[in-house]
Amino acid sequence: RTLNNFKNLRGTVDLLPDQLIKWQNVEKIILEQLFRASIKEIRTPILEMTELFMRGIGEGTDVVSKEMYTFLDRGERSCTLRPEGTASVARALIQNGLSNKPPQKLWYMGPMFRYERPQAGRQRQFHQLGVEFVGLDSLRSDVEIITLAWDILEKLGIKELNLEINTLGDNNDRLNFQKEFLKWLEANKKFLDLDSQKRIEKNPLRILDTKNVQTKKILEDAPRLFDFLSEKSLERYLNIKEQLKLLKIPYVENLNLVRGLDYYTHTAFEITSGSLGSQSTVCGGGRYDNLISQMGGIETPAIGFAIGLERLILLAGKDLDKKRETDIYIVNKGFQAEILALNLSRKLRNYDLVTELDLSGASFSKQFKKANKFKSKSIIVIGHNEALKNEFIIRLFNEESIENMEETISFEDVMKLDNWLDKNLLLKRSF
Numbered sequence: 001r002t003l004n005n006f007k008n009l010r011g012t013v014d015l016l017p018d019q020l021i022k023w024q025n026v027e028k029i030i031l032e033q034l035f036r037a038s039i040k041e042i043r044t045p046i047l048e049m050t051e052l053f054m055r056g057i058g059e060g061t062d063v064v065s066k067e068m069y070t071f072l073d074r075g076e077r078s079c080t081l082r083p084e085g086t087a088s089v090a091r092a093l094i095q096n097g098l099s100n101k102p103p104q105k106l107w108y109m110g111p112m113f114r115y116e117r118p119q120a121g122r123q124r125q126f127h128q129l130g131v132e133f134v135g136l137d138s139l140r141s142d143v144e145i146i147t148l149a150w151d152i153l154e155k156l157g158i159k160e161l162n163l164e165i166n167t168l169g170d171n172n173d174r175l176n177f178q179k180e181f182l183k184w185l186e187a188n189k190k191f192l193d194l195d196s197q198k199r200i201e202k203n204p205l206r207i208l209d210t211k212n213v214q215t216k217k218i219l220e221d222a223p224r225l226f227d228f229l230s231e232k233s234l235e236r237y238l239n240i241k242e243q244l245k246l247l248k249i250p251y252v253e254n255l256n257l258v259r260g261l262d263y264y265t266h267t268a269f270e271i272t273s274g275s276l277g278s279q280s281t282v283c284g285g286g287r288y289d290n291l292i293s294q295m296g297g298i299e300t301p302a303i304g305f306a307i308g309l310e311r312l313i314l315l316a317g318k319d320l321d322k323k324r325e326t327d328i329y330i331v332n333k334g335f336q337a338e339i340l341a342l343n344l345s346r347k348l349r350n351y352d353l354v355t356e357l358d359l360s361g362a363s364f365s366k367q368f369k370k371a372n373k374f375k376s377k378s379i380i381v382i383g384h385n386e387a388l389k390n391e392f393i394i395r396l397f398n399e400e401s402i403e404n405m406e407e408t409i410s411f412e413d414v415m416k417l418d419n420w421l422d423k424n425l426l427l428k429r430s431f
C-alpha cells in the first residue's frame with residue numbers, strides 16, 4: 001500500500017484553505033456575538049467514558065444505541081468520541097464544583113462524532129457550536145437562549161428561518177402522558193411503522209417525532225402531551241410564547257416536536273431552514289433541568305442549544321466567502337535584500353495588514369507577475385541597490401498610480417512608513 005492510496009474515513013471531511021475563509025468569517029461573527037453577550041467558553045475533552053453518554057443522553061436514543069464511536073482503549077476502558085457537547089459540559093461543571101455556583105453562561109465549539117449515513121449536511125465527524133445556561137430556571141433564560149440562537153443566525157445573513165417550539169412539561173406531566181400514550185401505542189401497535197414499534201419500549205416519546213407519513217397520520221388520534229401539562233407548566237409555556245411575541249421573534253408551535261436526547265424538559269425548540277433540503281435543522285435546543293442531578297450533581301436547572309456548523313456554512317451568505325485581499329506584496333532579490341525583506345515583513349505585522357513575502361528568489365519580472373496575480377494593493381521592492389542603502393521602495397500597485405505614489409523609505413524611518421500606509425492604505429499602526 002503506497003501513501004497515495006490513503007483516503008480519509010467515510011463521513012469525515014478535509015476543510016481546505018479556500019473553504020476555511022468562510023468558516024473563519026462565520027466563526028468570527030459568532031464569537032463576537034457570544035463575547036458581547038458575556039458568554040464564556042468551556043473546552044472539554046473530545047474523548048469521554050462511554051458511561052457518560054449512556055447515562056447523560058439515554059440508552060434508548062438513536063445517538064447512543066446506533067451512532068456512537070465507541071472502543072476499548074489499551075487499559076480496557078470503554079471510551080467514546082463525543083457525539084454532542086451537553087453531557088460533557090454537565091460532567092465538567094459537576095466535577096469541578098461549578099454546577100451549584102452562580103449561574104454559568106457557557107459556549108463550546110468543536111468536532112462531534114456520530115456514525116450516520118453521510119449525505120449533504122450530515123457527516124460522521126461534524127462540528128457544533130453549543131451554548132448552555134446552567135443554574136438558570138427563569139422563563140426569561142429560555143427566551144434569551146432562543147433569541148441568542150436566532151440572532152446568531154440572522155447576523156450571518158441567513159434568510160428563510162423557521163423557529164419551532166414546544167414544551168415537554170416537567171417529569172410528572174410526562175409520566176402521566178406516557179402512561180396513557182403507552183396504552184394507546186399497545187392498542188395501535190400494528191398500524192405503526194417498524195421503527196416506531198421498536199421505540200415503544202425503548203423511547204416512546206420519540207415516536208411523536210417520526211418522519212413516517214402513515215404513522216404521523218395515525219398519531220393524530222393519539223393522546224397529546226399538551227393535554228397532560230400541569231397548570232404551572234402550561235403557564236410557563238404561555239409566558240415564553242408571549243415574550244417571544246413581544247420581542248418579535250416569529251415562531252411556529254409544533255406539538256410533536258420532541259428532541260432526540262432524553263434529558264429535555266419543558267421548552268424544546270428547533271430552527272430549520274427551507275433551503276437546506278432534507279437535513280433542514282440547523283439548531284436544536286431545549287431545557288434540561290434533570291440532567292445534572294441525573295449525573296450525580298446537585299439539582300440544577302439548565303437550558304441550551306447546539307447549532308450544526310456544516311449546515312450553517314451551507315446557509316451563510318455568499319459575502320462571507322470573500323477572501324481578504326493582500327495589502328502589500330514584497331518583491332526582493334539578492335542576499336542582503338532578502339534578509340531585509342524578511343525583517344521588514346516582520347515589522348509590517350505590527351499593522352493590520354496582509355503581507356505576502358515572496359520567497360522564490362526568482363527574477364524581478366516573475367515576482368511582479370506574482371504580485372499581480374495576488375491583486376496586491378501595494379508593493380514593496382527591495383533589490384541590491386536598495387539593500388546597500390538600507391532602504392526600500394513602496395508604491396500602490398495599480399497602473400494609474402505607479403508613478404505618483406512611489407516613495408523610497410529608509411528602514412529606520414518608521415514615521416515615513418507610517419505616513420505612507422496611513423495615506424495610501426488608510427492604515428494606522430496597531431500597536
Ligand code: ATP
Pocket residue numbers: 084114116121122123124126127128259260279280281282283284285306307308309310311
Ligand atoms: P438530525 O435530526 O438532523 O439528525 P439531531 O436531532 O440528531 O439532528 P442534535 O443532536 O439536536 O441533532 O444536534 C444539533 C444540530 O447539530 C443539528 O440540528 C444539526 O444541525 C447538527 N447535526 C447533528 N447531527 C449531524 C451530523 N451527523 N452531521 C452534521 N450536522 C449534524
Ligand code: MG
Pocket residue numbers: 260
Ligand atoms: Mg440525528
